[in-house]
Amino acid sequence: MSQIFKLPDVGEGLTEAEILAWRVAPGETVTVNQVLVEIETAKSVVELPSPYAGTVLDLLVSEGRTVEVGTPIIAVGSPEEAAGTGAGPEGTPGILGETRVPPEQPDADGDRPLVGSGPKADPVRRRRRSTPPPAPEPTPQPDRPAGWAEKLTRGPLSTGLGGGIGTAAQGIAGRAARLAGDSGVWRRPGRPDGPGPATAAAATAAVAATAAAPAAAVPRRPALAKPPVRKAARDLGVDLAEVPATGAAGQITKQDLMAHVARLGEAGARRRVPAAEERIERVPVKGVRKATAQNMVRSAFSAPHASVFVEVDATRTMEFVQRLKAAPDYEGVKVTPLLVLAKAVVWAVARNPQVNATWTDEEILVKHFVNLGIAAATPRGLMVPNIKEAQELSLRELAVALDELSRTARAGRTQPADMQNGTLTITNIGALGLDTGTPIINSGEVAIVAFGSIKQKPWVVDGAVVPRWVTTLAGSFDHRVVDGDLAARFTADVARILEEPALLLE
Numbered sequence: 001m002s003q004i005f006k007l008p009d010v011g012e013g014l015t016e017a018e019i020l021a022w023r024v025a026p027g028e029t030v031t032v033n034q035v036l037v038e039i040e041t042a043k044s045v046v047e048l049p050s051p052y053a054g055t056v057l058d059l060l061v062s063e064g065r066t067v068e069v070g071t072p073i074i075a076v077g078s079p080e081e082a083a084g085t086g087a088g089p090e091g092t093p094g095i096l097g098e099t100r101v102p103p104e105q106p107d108a109d110g111d112r113p114l115v116g117s118g119p120k121a122d123p124v125r126r127r128r129r130s131t132p133p134p135a136p137e138p139t140p141q142p143d144r145p146a147g148w149a150e151k152l153t154r155g156p157l158s159t160g161l162g163g164g165i166g167t168a169a170q171g172i173a174g175r176a177a178r179l180a181g182d183s184g185v186w187r188r189p190g191r192p193d194g195p196g197p198a199t200a201a202a203a204t205a206a207v208a209a210t211a212a213a214p215a216a217a218v219p220r221r222p223a224l225a226k227p228p229v230r231k232a233a234r235d236l237g238v239d240l241a242e243v244p245a246t247g248a249a250g251q252i253t254k255q256d257l258m259a260h261v262a263r264l265g266e267a268g269a270r271r272r273v274p275a276a277e278e279r280i281e282r283v284p285v286k287g288v289r290k291a292t293a294q295n296m297v298r299s300a301f302s303a304p305h306a307s308v309f310v311e312v313d314a315t316r317t318m319e320f321v322q323r324l325k326a327a328p329d330y331e332g333v334k335v336t337p338l339l340v341l342a343k344a345v346v347w348a349v350a351r352n353p354q355v356n357a358t359w360t361d362e363e364i365l366v367k368h369f370v371n372l373g374i375a376a377a378t379p380r381g382l383m384v385p386n387i388k389e390a391q392e393l394s395l396r397e398l399a400v401a402l403d404e405l406s407r408t409a410r411a412g413r414t415q416p417a418d419m420q421n422g423t424l425t426i427t428n429i430g431a432l433g434l435d436t437g438t439p440i441i442n443s444g445e446v447a448i449v450a451f452g453s454i455k456q457k458p459w460v461v462d463g464a465v466v467p468r469w470v471t472t473l474a475g476s477f478d479h480r481v482v483d484g485d486l487a488a489r490f491t492a493d494v495a496r497i498l499e500e501p502a503l504l505l506e
Contacts, residue, residue: 001354002075002081004060005074005075006070007068008048009069012048014042017039017065017066018287019037019063019066022036024036026058028055029167032050034049036048040380044383044413045380045412046416050076054077055076055078055079056076066286084335096245173198201485223240224250225252226251228254238260243256266326288378288383292382306484308474308477309472312473314469315469316500316501317499321336333400334399338402338451339398339402340501341451342372342390342483343398343497344493344498344504345372346500349391352490353367353368355424357423357446359481369391371386371423372422372425373426374386374405374409375428376406376409376410378414379412384419384422385409385421395504405418420444424445424446424449425448426450427439429452435455440476441477446477446478447490449491451471451473454470456468457470
């Protein structure tokens with residue numbers, strides 16, 4: 001009997017997921033815990049293992065579709081079922097939501113045709129065609145003099161038409177061809193006969209040759225304009241013959257020239273600028289982007305944000321990082337200034353525990369553990385995985401955890417559990433080349449620290465201006481929980497560690 005695997009709830013509060021890629025195909029044998037499909041939720045990309053062993057009968061949802069939790073996505077059964085039907089069980093939806101219907105069986109007598117043609121139609125009765133009377137012999141007509149067709153495009157027709165003479169001649173040629181008919185015999189309207197085919201062919205060829213003549217062969221009268229106007233036209237690259245004249249005796253004035261230039265500019269601008277709709281890209285709001293938007297709106301419009309900033313001399317932090325990189329215990333471990341900041345935040349939380357809390361309408365939940373969130377920009381959008389129990393980790397263990405967290409996030413493999421139950425967040429905007437900013441608190445927390453870029457700046461030390469490594473710390477706090485005094489003390493404690501990392505040994 002086939003088993004239907006439904007989309008499970010892979011995280012807290014998740015109601016839907018997108019099918020990214022199937023790892024199996026119909027007819028393939030699967031085992032328990034073998035990865036079946038890769039899905040994307042509002043929090044991460046997750047691989048779903050198979051709860052059944054057997055043969056894949058059908059993939060019930062195609063890649064790229066977003067379905068709700070509880071939707072059947074794959075059918076697994078025995079090899080006999082796969083060999084017998086080659087598809088899923090009767091009546092179940094297929095890969096695009098199609099319903100599988102059993103094929104119709106022939107009648108018991110076996111006389112039913114494979115393709116029915118219905119009852120035989122009655123024979124069609126046709127009327128006998130009447131034979132048309134023979135056409136009368138054409139009456140000879142006197143030949144027109146050679147070159148008569150050329151005269152069609154001379155005289156009044158050619159004067160005053162300019163570039164339109166070709167169009168007029170082409171119309172005449174077409175009319176001549178219609179009058180000549182399929183047989184090439186020239187026919188007057190209303191008369192059944194005409195001259196021989198040679199005369200009609202000569203006429204048509206003459207008219208076509210005239211139509212093909214370039215319009216440039218027709219002489220144009222030079223435009224009338226005063227020398228200053230001609231000079232302005234040359235400077236602007238404008239052909240005066242194309243400028244409509246409004247002056248006396250058909251003279252082109254400077255106003256005519258400027259108006260013509262303005263019209264050309266407007267027409268060119270209209271040609272260069274595409275329609276607005278053609279330059280708009282529509283991006284569906286789903287997955288991580290949708291979840292991020294909901295969390296940011298919830299935090300920004302429910303928690304009153306208070307922000308503080310402080311410039312810090314991080315010269316000793318940079319020296320400390322270099323010593324750690326050279327230490328044998330940190331060989332193969334990625335060490336950056338972010339490691340020192342993370343340890344400083346954990347140290348400052350121990351001294352100011354109320355910044356590590358959650359606000360509810362009835363009470364404030366102060367947490368005596370630190371699940372330190374690290375905001376990460378990934379190809380799928382902003383994600384905030386967190387390091388569980390960061391207060392229990394040594395400096396080296398914290399360095400390893402930071403490196404693993406960042407690599408997993410960049411690969412898009414962060415699991416939903418890694419982003420749950422965060423208590424406080426760090427955003428490293430310095431990695432993007434920014435000095436400072438006002439970060440938005442992660443929903444469910446009351447504090448976030450922004451770490452700006454570290455640059456050499458002039459700094460006063462013992463009365464002398466010397467170059468030092470300087471950074472800016474910014475903090476945003478939920479003012480319902482964190483007062484200004486507490487925000488200032490917490491930020492100052494973080495800054496103290498960056499100025500003197502040896503305080504971590506206390």
